[in-house]
Amino acid sequence: MITCALAGLVWTVQVAVYPLFDRVGVDAFKAWHAAYTTCIGWVVGPMMLAELGSGAWLLWTGRRDTSFLISLALLAVVWLSTALVQVPLHQRLSNGFDASTHQHLVRSNWLRTAAWTLRGICLLFCL
Structure with missing residues (x-):
């Protein structure tokens, strides 16, 4: 399951990668x-697209149980947080390390970590 792989990956980034940037x-x-x-883009990008595509396909084919619909809302949280928060912060860091950023x-990445989990x-x- 792609989502579980992404949850594991985001926990790794949250606990072992991001804190060590400094x-x-x-x-x-x-x-x-x-x-x-x-490097992380080549790993995460295709997985996120596959996750989005599989969710859309399941919705299109009629999947409507409550757990699935909640999971789609959480997927929206992940995508919105990524686009509106994490990507801009990484763009700022691309100019050089800044402790506040x-x-x-x-x-802020705890939101994505919680949502993917x-x-x-x-x-x-x-299942």
Whole structure:
């Protein structure tokens, strides 16, 4: 299940990757962050698109149980948070490390972590 893989990935990023951004060093951060965002984009992008596509397909084919509909709302939270919060914060960090932006990224990403985790739980109820 793609959602469970993304939930595991977001927990890894939330607990082990984002908190360590401040350990990279100011001089190396821009290059490191550019490499990180490229690499993570190749992993997360196709998975998020597949998750969105499978959700849309299930909705189109008539899936309407409560757990599934809640999972779609959580998917919307993930996409909105990604587009409106995390991507702009990463764009700011692409100019160089900023402690305030870094802290905002770590704090705000808890919303996506919770949403993907709860979405995975909802979808397990659908099985």
